[in-house]
Structures are given as C-alpha cells and as structure tokens.
Amino acid sequence: MQAKVRTVAFQGIDVLPVDVQVLVAPGTIAFTVVGLPDKAVGESRERVRACFRALGLALPPQRITVNLSPADLAKEGSHYDLPIALGLLAAMGVLPRESVEGFVALGELALDGALCRVPGVLPAAIAAQAAGRGVICPAVCGGEAAWGGFDPAHDTDRPPIIAAPSLLALINHLRGQQTLPAPEALMADDRTHYPDLAEIKGQESAKRVLEIAAAGGHNLLMIGPPGSGKSMLAARLPGLLPPLEPEEALEASMVRSLAGDLGEGRLSRRRTFRDPHHSATLPALIGGGTRVKPGEVSLAHHGVLFLDELPEFNRATLEALRQPLESGRVTVARANAHVTYPARFQLVAAMNPCRCGHLMDPTRSCARGPRCGADYQAKLSGPLLDRIDLTIDVPAVAAADLALPPPAESSADVAARVAAARTVQRERLAELDAKGKLVAVEADPAAGLLADRARNWAKPRCNADTDGALLAAIAEPDAEGRALLARAAERLGLSARAWHRTLRVARTLADLDGSDAVRRLHIAEALSYRRPQSRSMLAA
Structure with a gap:
C-alpha cells in the first residue's frame, strides 16, 4: 500500500516542493522517516501515532516507511506532521488517494x-496557487492561506483551501461526511493611534528632516544629547508614512509568516516599526541561526528599522547592514544552501555625540572631551555613514520651548504632505515604467517564488530606491544646482554614492515643494543634511 501527499520546504522566502511518500509493506514492525529530517520531523512519528490513537485508529502492524523527496534536501519544522498523517491514512485506505491529490x-x-499553527502558510499558499493546487492547513492558519490566491495585479480567484480544526474534521470533509467552511482573507484593524508630532515641543529642524525622510524613504541619523527627543521623533515616523500598497503588504506578510509572526493571519497595510535592542546579535539583526530565520532587517521589509544608541551595537553587526542597505535583500550563506530574504527597509538611527552625551555642553561634558566624542563616533565606519542620506543634530530642548503651548501642526498635517509627495513619486515611476525606462533588476536565482509572482525586491517605489539612469532621469538639477553640487562634492569630499544620495534627497525636497525641477535651493538643503567625512573613511 503506497500513497503520496505534497507539501513544501522553505529555503529563505523561496518555497520548494516536497513529496511525502508513504509505503506500508509486510516486514518487521517499524515506523521510519527518511529524507534528511531534522529533530522536529523525526518526532512526527510519535505525534502521528498518538493522534491516531486519540481518533481510535491503529497503525497497521507492518513496516511503515515515509520518504521525504527530494531526499538530499534538508527538511525542518513540524509542518510535516499533517502530510505524513494524510499519507498514512491514504495508504491504509481510510481516505481515497484522489482526495488528497491536487493539494x-x-x-x-x-x-x-x-x-496547530505552523509558520510559512502564506508563502506556501502562494506557491500552491501558482502551481494550480489547493491548500490543506490548520483552521487557525486559514485566514493566512486565503491570501494565497490574492493577486494584487489581476485579482484572480482564490485556490481551493481546506482549513480544518482537527484531523478528524479533515477526514470527514475529505470523505464527504462533513463540509468545512471556506476561510476568509481578512485585513487587520490598522486604526492604530501613533504618537503625535504635536506632542514634541521645539526641534523644528528635526521635524522638517523627519518629514523629508518619510516623504522619500530616506535613511536618517539623529545625533544629540540624552533627553533631546531623538527616540520620540523616531517613534512618530510610522504615523507619517503612507499605508502599504497591496503588493508591498503581501511581500512583508510573507516574511512575517515565515517567522511565525503573522498573528491571526490577517494582512496589515501598516508599515512595520522594528526597534531591536543594541545587544542584538548579528543573526538576530541580519538573519541566520540553525534554521536561518529572517532577521530584523527582513522583518522591517517595507517598514522602518530603528536602531537606538547606534554606536553601542556590535561593530560587525553594523557593518553587515551595508549590503542590504544597497541591494534591498540579505543573503545568508551556508555550506549546503544560500538563503535569501528581502530587506528593503528604511533605517532610522539615533546616537549621543559621545559616551557621556554632553560633548557640546562644557558645563556637563566629561574630562576626556573632545577626544571622548571622536572615539565614540569612530565606532561608526565611513562606508556605513555614507549610506545614510540625512544626518541631523538634535540639540537639547530649552526650558523656554518646554513652557510653550503645543505646536499647532499635528502628524496628520505632515502625513498629508508626505502622502502627496509619495503619490507624485509613484505616478512618475509608473509613467517611466510605461515608457520602458524603468529597468527591473534581475531577482536572485534563489527567489523563485517572487520571480513566479513577478515581484522584484529591487523595484523602485520611492525616491530612495532610484539609482543610475533612472535617478538621472528624474533628479537632474538645473545648471546652478549642478554647479553647487560639484563644488560641494570637491570641498566636502563626497563619494559617488553620496553624490547620488544627495540627488535623491533633493528630488524629495522638490516633490514636497511641488516643483517639477530640482533647483539650486533643493541641492543646498540636501547638502546641509550630509555629514562630511574624510576621504579615507569613505572607502566602500
């Protein structure tokens, strides 16, 4: 007696097909699982045996062999329990074999x-839909799987999905004795009340830079003494950002699903705000571990990654940010596989000017100043700082500012301007795409799932994502602006990367002003937000 049930294995965000082949044959009584199973997969035998006993079923007194094909692919996780049980039921004749085909x-x-709930149901459902197959999953994952048939480009029909609360209910449904309701694809309630900018008194320059960062998706570094409001400003950035587009929400939810962080399976258009502690390890921030889980940079995909006390992070951990900041993805190399996750995030960082935090206040600074500040800021390398578009000094708030009434401008006012600027950028990029001037970057070969779904992690969605010929087409400054940028690049020692990032910020400033052209004024303001570095530190 033999049966086969399809399931999947995960390699990063890519979904690989796996066939669970079950053979029940005469021989010594045994229950063997082969095909490079890990500890969780090997323990499936005991869970399946106990589950069958609870349902009043007995395993046949024969030799049971379960092969997970392809046998040279490592199998990890507890989601193999259900396909193994279904394969056994089909091999024993409890279920018709054709009832599990196509799922x-x-x-x-x-x-x-x-x-029980398992991670990765959403990308598995998307892969199944692309292959024309249905999905069988736990009922708690049904809402997540229901999004597998959602195509934001074509709005195609959903694939058949069976979400069962128990194995007994699933058996009855497949035998035609019971009908399980189809799960619904639900959206999360995104009516979250973010902290309001009106609560921050003073810091008008910092608020201006926060608006620019939100409008263009630019990386931001805030430097100031303790208590100046850096963390408060960063916490208000999500309230300024526009909601995710449907395709972006689906991509971000796929990563969260693989991490087991999707909650009730409801998709959210709210941009993620991740703020790991500075003790975070490199695998926690970038991704890795025994089973290569997504890190904070991937969980912040299409969202914000806030790093408070930036110099306190491990140096190697910070340097690992350089590649995903440029490419929008992170690849964890292992001896047996390269695992790729998307990582198109907006970096927002905050730091004190020195270890004591009062470098610019002679009445409160330590005896080691200014050497204290130089040593502290030297923990950040030039190549990392070169990838930050906006750097702003956040001074201490004066007592006179604290006594003033709250500002009249709220987060909603700023968010409206940000949304208008983002709309201009989206329409401009769509127009260039229609003209064939928007060249998509080839996705990584390991990104099979996203390639099948016609997604590209490097697809530009805002000014911060543009580069090369596309940046030249949308951010070419006027003659006076180009002359100013050339002089500044020579005097400040700007690298080629800094040149292009300055143009991106200037393009955002022009969008906020409602200007089609990038003018000298926009170049000048963009340059004021760059932190000059020596040429030796800017070697990438």
Whole structure:
C-alpha cells in the first residue's frame, strides 16, 4: 500500500516542493522517516501515532516507511506532521488517494488530534496557487492561506483551501461526511493611534528632516544629547508614512509568516516599526541561526528599522547592514544552501555625540572631551555613514520651548504632505515604467517564488530606491544646482554614492515643494543634511 501527499520546504522566502511518500509493506514492525529530517520531523512519528490513537485508529502492524523527496534536501519544522498523517491514512485506505491529490498540506498535530499553527502558510499558499493546487492547513492558519490566491495585479480567484480544526474534521470533509467552511482573507484593524508630532515641543529642524525622510524613504541619523527627543521623533515616523500598497503588504506578510509572526493571519497595510535592542546579535539583526530565520532587517521589509544608541551595537553587526542597505535583500550563506530574504527597509538611527552625551555642553561634558566624542563616533565606519542620506543634530530642548503651548501642526498635517509627495513619486515611476525606462533588476536565482509572482525586491517605489539612469532621469538639477553640487562634492569630499544620495534627497525636497525641477535651493538643503567625512573613511 503506497500513497503520496505534497507539501513544501522553505529555503529563505523561496518555497520548494516536497513529496511525502508513504509505503506500508509486510516486514518487521517499524515506523521510519527518511529524507534528511531534522529533530522536529523525526518526532512526527510519535505525534502521528498518538493522534491516531486519540481518533481510535491503529497503525497497521507492518513496516511503515515515509520518504521525504527530494531526499538530499534538508527538511525542518513540524509542518510535516499533517502530510505524513494524510499519507498514512491514504495508504491504509481510510481516505481515497484522489482526495488528497491536487493539494499542498502542512500543519502540526496535537496529541488529541487538533491541528496547530505552523509558520510559512502564506508563502506556501502562494506557491500552491501558482502551481494550480489547493491548500490543506490548520483552521487557525486559514485566514493566512486565503491570501494565497490574492493577486494584487489581476485579482484572480482564490485556490481551493481546506482549513480544518482537527484531523478528524479533515477526514470527514475529505470523505464527504462533513463540509468545512471556506476561510476568509481578512485585513487587520490598522486604526492604530501613533504618537503625535504635536506632542514634541521645539526641534523644528528635526521635524522638517523627519518629514523629508518619510516623504522619500530616506535613511536618517539623529545625533544629540540624552533627553533631546531623538527616540520620540523616531517613534512618530510610522504615523507619517503612507499605508502599504497591496503588493508591498503581501511581500512583508510573507516574511512575517515565515517567522511565525503573522498573528491571526490577517494582512496589515501598516508599515512595520522594528526597534531591536543594541545587544542584538548579528543573526538576530541580519538573519541566520540553525534554521536561518529572517532577521530584523527582513522583518522591517517595507517598514522602518530603528536602531537606538547606534554606536553601542556590535561593530560587525553594523557593518553587515551595508549590503542590504544597497541591494534591498540579505543573503545568508551556508555550506549546503544560500538563503535569501528581502530587506528593503528604511533605517532610522539615533546616537549621543559621545559616551557621556554632553560633548557640546562644557558645563556637563566629561574630562576626556573632545577626544571622548571622536572615539565614540569612530565606532561608526565611513562606508556605513555614507549610506545614510540625512544626518541631523538634535540639540537639547530649552526650558523656554518646554513652557510653550503645543505646536499647532499635528502628524496628520505632515502625513498629508508626505502622502502627496509619495503619490507624485509613484505616478512618475509608473509613467517611466510605461515608457520602458524603468529597468527591473534581475531577482536572485534563489527567489523563485517572487520571480513566479513577478515581484522584484529591487523595484523602485520611492525616491530612495532610484539609482543610475533612472535617478538621472528624474533628479537632474538645473545648471546652478549642478554647479553647487560639484563644488560641494570637491570641498566636502563626497563619494559617488553620496553624490547620488544627495540627488535623491533633493528630488524629495522638490516633490514636497511641488516643483517639477530640482533647483539650486533643493541641492543646498540636501547638502546641509550630509555629514562630511574624510576621504579615507569613505572607502566602500
């Protein structure tokens, strides 16, 4: 007696097909799982045996062999429980073999027969839909799987999805004795009340830079003494950002699904705000570990990554940010595989000017100043600082500012201007794409799932994502602006990267002003936000 059930294995965000082949044959009584299973997969035997006993079923007193094909691909996770159980039921004749054909199954079995939540249901459902197959999953993952058939470009029909609360309910449904309701694709309630900019008194220059960062998706570094409001400003950035586009929301949710962080399976158009502690390790920030989980940079995909106390992070961890900041993805290399996750995030960082935090205040600074500040800021390399578009000094708030009434301008006012600027950018990029001037970057070969879904992690969505010929087409300054930029590049020692990032910021400033052209005024303001570095530090 033999049966086969389809399931999947995850390699980064890519979904690889796996066939669970079950053979029940005469021989010594045994239950063997082969095909490079990890500890969780090997323990499926005990969960399946206990689950069958709870349902009043007995395994046949024969030799049971479960092969996870392809056998040279490592299998990890507890989601193999359900396909193994379904394969056994089909091989034993409890279920018709054709009832599980055309489906991709994944789920964890509880000892009482209930089906438990597993990570990765959303990308698995998307891959199944692309292959024309349905999905069998736990009921708690049904809302997540229902989004697998959602195509923001064509709005195609959903694939058949069976979301069962227990193995018994699933058996009855497949045998035609019960009908399980189809799960619904639900959206999360995004009516979150973010902290308001009106609560911050003073810091008008910092508020201006925060608006520019939100409008263009630019990286931002705030430097100031303790208590000047750097963290408060960063916490208000999500309230200024526009909601995610449907395609962006689906991409970001896929990463969260793989990390098991999608909650009730509801998709959200709210941009993620991740703020890891400065003790975070390199695998926690970039991604890695035994099973190569996505890190904070990937969980912040299409969102904000806030690094407070930036110099306190490990030096190697900070240097690992350089590649994803440029490419929008992170690749974790292992001996047996290269795992790729998307990482198109907006970096916002805050730091004190020195270890004591009062470098610019002679009455409060330590005895080691100014050497204290030089040593502290030297923890950040030139190549990393070169990738930050906006750098602003956030001075201490004066007592006179604290006594003033709250500012009249709220986050909603700033968010409206940001939304208008983002709309201009989106329409401009769509027009260039229609003319064939928007050249998509080839996705990584490991990104098969996104390639099948016609997604490109490097697709520009705002000014901060533009580069090369596209940047030259949208941000070419006027004659006076180009002359100013050339002189500044020579005097400040700007690298080629800094030149292009200055143009991106200037393009955003022009969008906020409602100007089609990038003028000298925009170049001048963009240059004022760059932190000059020596040429030796700017070697990438």
